[in-house]
Amino acid sequence: xxxxxxxxxxxxxxxxxxxxxxxxxxxxxxxxxxxxxxxxxxxxxxxxxxxxxxxxxxxxxxxxxxxxxxxxxxxxxxxxxxxxxxxxxxxxxxxxxxxxxxxxxxxxxxxxxxxxxxxxxxxxxxxxxxxxxxxxxxxxxxxxxxxxxxxxxxxxxxxxxxxxxxxxxxxxxxxxxxxxxxxxxxxxxxxxxxxxxxxxxxxxxxxxxxxxxxxxxxxxxxxxxxxxxxxxxxxxxxxxxxxxxxxxxxxxxx
Amino acid sequence: xxxxxxxxxxxxxxxxxxxxxxxxxxxxxxxxxxxxxxxxxxxxxxxxxxxxxxxxxxxxxxxxxxxxxxxxxxxxxxxxxxxxxxxxxxxxxxxxxxxxxxxxxxxxxxxxxxxxxxxxxxxxxxxxxxxxxxxxxxxxxxxxxxxxxxxxxxxxxxxxxxxxxxxxxxxxxxxxxxxxxxxxxxxxxxxxxxxxxxxxxxxxxxxxxxxxxxxxxxxxxxxxxxxxxxxxxxxxxxxxxxxxxxxxxxxxxxxxxxxxxxxxxxxxxxxxxxxxxxxxxxxxxxxxxxxxx
Numbered sequence: 001x002x003x004x005x006x007x008x009x010x011x012x013x014x015x016x017x018x019x020x021x022x023x024x025x026x027x028x029x030x031x032x033x034x035x036x037x038x039x040x041x042x043x044x045x046x047x048x049x050x051x052x053x054x055x056x057x058x059x060x061x062x063x064x065x066x067x068x069x070x071x072x073x074x075x076x077x078x079x080x081x082x083x084x085x086x087x088x089x090x091x092x093x094x095x096x097x098x099x100x101x102x103x104x105x106x107x108x109x110x111x112x113x114x115x116x117x118x119x120x121x122x123x124x125x126x127x128x129x130x131x132x133x134x135x136x137x138x139x140x141x142x143x144x145x146x147x148x149x150x151x152x153x154x155x156x157x158x159x160x161x162x163x164x165x166x167x168x169x170x171x172x173x174x175x176x177x178x179x180x181x182x183x184x185x186x187x188x189x190x191x192x193x194x195x196x197x198x199x200x201x202x203x204x205x206x207x208x209x210x211x212x213x214x215x216x217x218x219x220x221x222x223x224x225x226x227x228x229x230x231x232x233x234x235x236x237x238x239x240x241x242x243x244x245x246x247x248x249x250x251x252x253x254x
Numbered sequence: 255x256x257x258x259x260x261x262x263x264x265x266x267x268x269x270x271x272x273x274x275x276x277x278x279x280x281x282x283x284x285x286x287x288x289x290x291x292x293x294x295x296x297x298x299x300x301x302x303x304x305x306x307x308x309x310x311x312x313x314x315x316x317x318x319x320x321x322x323x324x325x326x327x328x329x330x331x332x333x334x335x336x337x338x339x340x341x342x343x344x345x346x347x348x349x350x351x352x353x354x355x356x357x358x359x360x361x362x363x364x365x366x367x368x369x370x371x372x373x374x375x376x377x378x379x380x381x382x383x384x385x386x387x388x389x390x391x392x393x394x395x396x397x398x399x400x401x402x403x404x405x406x407x408x409x410x411x412x413x414x415x416x417x418x419x420x421x422x423x424x425x426x427x428x429x430x431x432x433x434x435x436x437x438x439x440x441x442x443x444x445x446x447x448x449x450x451x452x453x454x455x456x457x458x459x460x461x462x463x464x465x466x467x468x469x470x471x472x473x474x475x476x477x478x479x480x481x482x483x484x485x486x487x488x489x490x491x492x493x494x495x496x497x498x499x500x501x502x503x504x505x506x507x508x509x510x511x512x513x514x515x516x517x518x519x520x521x522x523x524x525x526x527x528x529x530x531x532x533x534x535x536x537x538x539x540x541x542x543x544x545x546x547x
Contacts, residue, residue, distance in 0.1 A: 003377055005328035011370065012361045023410045025373070029445050033482055036473040037443075040405045040485060044368045052367070081364045085322025085336065086297045125298030128305075154299070194304050247429070 014038065015045050016078060049077045052087040057094065057117045059172045060110060088125060092118060109163035109182070116165050116188065119157040120199070123192045124130060126155035131193050134243035136251055138174055144253055146220035150213055150242075151250035155192035158202070161185060166201040193246025200245065205230035209238055213247075218254060263288045263315050263350035263462070265509035267525055267533035270319075270488075270516060275308040278523035283313055290317040290513050298337045303324065317351040317511070317517065318343060318461070319431075322365065325385045326358035326372035332385055333360070337392045344393060351433045351462055351511065353398040354389065356382065356419065373408035374418040379425075379540065388424040398461045399423075400431040403439040403468075403486035416438075420456040429461035433494065434500045435515075439468050439484040448499055457507050465492045465500060466515035466534060468537070489518030491529060495534070504540040532544060 010023035018039075028037045053073040054061050061069045076097050082090045128167035131153060140148070159165065166186040171177040187207040191198050202210060209226035217225075226233040242248060266287030271279075278284075289310060289526060296303050297517050309481045310316075344352070357369035372378050372493065399422060401415060413421070414487070419430055432455060444452070467490030471483045492500075514529045 002328040002381065004373055004375070004381075007373065008328060008358065008361045008370075012364065012366065015366060026406045027409050028406050030478075031445070031473075031475060031480050033473050033475045033481070034406065037405045037483065040471070040483065041368060041370065045366050048367045082367065083363055083365060085359065085367075086294050087364045087367060088295065122300075125301045125303070128300035155301075175520070181261075192301065195305060248345060 015042055016081065017037065021216060031072070032201065046074065046077065049082065049087075049090075050074065052082075052090055053077070053094070056088070056091045056121060057114060057171065059113050059117055060094075060098075062172055063107065063110065063168075064111065068103075072098070075101065088121065094118070109161075109165065109168065112159070112161045112163050112165050113168055115159055116169055116190075116199075119159060119190050120197055123155040123157060123190045123197045126153075126192060129153050129155075129249045131246040132141050132248055132250065134240060136248075137239065137243070140251065140253065146218065146223070147254045148219045149216055149254060150248050151251045151252070153181060153193060153247050153249050155190075155197070156214065156247050157190045158214060159190070160187045160207060160211075166199070169199055173184070189245075189247075191245055192248055200243065203230070205233045206238055206241075209233070210247075213242070261315060261348050262351045263317055263511045265511055266537060267502055267530040268317065268511060268513045269530050270513060271307075271310065272516075272520050272526075273306070274305070274520050275523045275526065276310070279313070280306070281308050282523075284523075284527055286313045286314065286527070287534075288315040288317060288456060288511065290319050290351075292321050293318045293320060293340055293343050294320070294322045296343060304346075311347050315350045316347055317353065317513070318347070319400075319513075320352070320354040321369065322359060322393040323385075323389060324358045324360040325354055325356045325389070326370070326378065326384055327360060327385070328355065332388050332392075337389065341393055344395065351396050351398060352393065352476075353400055353462060355400045355402060356422075357402045369402055371402060371404045371406060371408070374412040374413035375411060376444075379413065379418060379421055383422055383425040386422065386428050390426065396427065396429055396461075398431040400430040400433050400464065401436050401440075401455075403433070403443075403484075405443050405483065407444060412459060414454065416451060416454040416456065420459075423456060423459040424510075430456065430459040431462045431464060432457075432460050432468070432503065433464035434503060435464065435466040435488075435496050436486060437499060438496050439486045442482065442484045448495075448503065450453040452499065454508075457503070460507055461502065463503065463510050463512040464515055465496065465512060465529075466517075467491050467493065487518055488515045490516075491525075497532070500533070501536055501540075502537060505541065509541055544547060 014020040050073045080093045092173045096101045098111040164184045164186050166188050167180045187202045189202050205226040209222045212222040212225045264287045268288035269289050271289040437448050466488040471485050471487045473481045473483050475481045504532050512533045
């Protein structure tokens, strides 16, 4: 082991623990208060990571306020410190962490909203791709339609929730959280066909349909999954939406 | 509007690129030498960051300034995934300069998002030199290494920082990035003289200069009184004593690519652009002095 490896282990142990002993061998020439000076590093690390969490989870921040968010973020950072030097990707485990964080009980939808924000960021940074429009479908013999499978844009994500995640998202976007009815359940689809990330609500049948599409099922399976939920499911309407919102990058005739 | 060949970073002022200013830059196409990015912010697969950066790269030369390579780490080899991500950005954007820090930020699998100090010993010199060699070999490019800002140092650290950087450049063929604000911050915090540091610095290796702002914090040293600590937070304008060191540096080395770093409390584009123009003014005066002299 390199001599300085031991120093770094002591250094990092003390970084995330405000009361831990300082690493051996650090000095500040002619400056007695080393704890305060080491505290600058502690502060840089913790504050910058809290800022990264705020930037990655603006809705959670708005919902719980600064004090609660800071406490939540500090607990999260201690449990799941970042592994990669790319902080835009930090916080994948935040939703699961919130589910287990006892004082988050009074906002039971918080974990699902963290998941919404995770998926939003994944969509934002996903690989770019060119979408095809519905005319591609019209070029294919009608008899083959039910066997088609679809290539999905890498920025497409679906989330099913027992909470009004769409209304909460929209309330945050429009700065109007007043009228959210917490007794309804909503599903959303997130997509970024070009520059802007789009968030849309999906009813249960459409949600079942889109999930099957994303799982690579053919159109017939997708249709059946939707019909099981709602016998009035309108395939034509759903397909124009599928292409209209820029979800499809290719078709496969099987 | 492109005043310089596509890749080379001109010996003029540049600005650290911030998402807040994408639209200003694309719409106004301001007259400016170059931009610098933290590659870590562009390591996603796609999306708006790349779309904007591509548009800006078509207008200006670009420099990649890494903050996550952790060259001061005791590991045998650098993070191969991170090197691969870095290299794919080089391929995509053809940067004119590439730089990293004399610091460490990842240890035992955790990234601390800060540039942490290392002791300057024979052992760390060997390690850092190996890492710089590995980085340069992998990327196929020369890398500039930046002097850190520091709040503490180590008891067992026999090399002066300037000597350490000199040895590093000699051993690896790397260049150096001299951050003038870091000199000012470290000199204050560690009780040495900025101009002595500058005198000892191996200026022949400088390929780029950084300028930025810092803040102050008071520390109670008990019987020794209250000490003023400087925090390198890049959240304000460059202050006059830092411009003065910069001026002295330019007199020694002539015009060099000089970056304005402003990463926190980010101002509007006009304010940031104005800072760059101040640096350009110093550079222009240096050139004139040289011609006259």
